[in-house]
């Protein structure tokens with residue numbers, strides 16, 4: 001663990017908290033916005049680079065705070081779709097992964113919220129690797145900053161999805177703080193449509209999020225149409241009916257639609273009966289359905305459904321369900337499931 005001599009991690013502070021601390025130091029409140037812009041719009045790494053801040057305040061900041069960052073240690077590009085997966089090292093040496101994807105000219109950054117994941121979804125490589133710890137909000141934000149600084153074109157729109165390692169709802173305080181900073185006009189100024197939080201779904205947490213100030217879209221990793229099957233795939237999964245009711249409440253209250261992600265697994269959840277149940281439970285409700293044919297990975301018990309099965313599923317679902325999209329495997333040659341690149345590197349190093 002890197003020592004910062006008791007200094008405060010400045011990127012881990014909301015603008016309100018930073019403002020409060022600056023006022024206590026005898027500074028004007030607008031300084032917080034200026035500092036935020038340096039940290040989150042210009043991605044500086046030392047207080048000395050804050051050229052519109054007085055030297056005395058820069059020295060004061062340096063005495064009390066430090067600026068965190070992630071170090072890139074490896075990357076691999078998919079030959080099939082051009083997506084690129086990066087391994088980034090935290091200050092304590094923990095390794096997280098972030099993927100840069102491009103669809104029709106739009107870039108999307110897939111970020112992690114935890115090191116590993118405690119949920120243990122049976123189709124997921126990260127789940128198989130176990131859980132290490134939660135990420136702090138600055139570690140979440142630094143993934144975005146890394147891409148802004150090194151891999152995204154200036155002034156070009158991009159999206160963020162919480163679909164990397166970890167279950168965001170099991171790290172709510174840091175995730176929501178990070179989203180509020182992503183939303184902040186003085187920081188990254190990303191609106192609701194640009195950020196998607198993907199979760200296996202926790203009913204009470206979804207209800208609590210309805211009133212959150214954080215602006216984001218919600219996606220739920222549903223993956224089954226009956227509770228017994230869902231619990232086989234996602235241990236301790238919430239009841240489907242209660243989960244969809246909570247998702248609907250969220251969608252109505254925030255005037256949006258919730259995406260239901262459905263990883264298709266051969267002979268597990270890919271039958272015409274599943275498609276028919278999925279249609280029945282979603283018709284007329286504020287949902288979108290995203291079908292994701294499973295990417296096989298070595299050691300996993302599941303198989304990718306055949307093209308015929310996928311087509312049949314869509315044929316049953318499409319006429320009655322809300323909007324349906326099919327996400328054909330992205331980066332299948334670099335990451336059969338989230339966590340794979342990290343896992344293979346760790347295996348090599350052992």
Ligand code: SF4
Nearest residue numbers: 117120121124127166
């Ligand atoms: S799919 Fe998501 S929630 Fe499930 S084990 Fe993987 S990272 Fe965790």
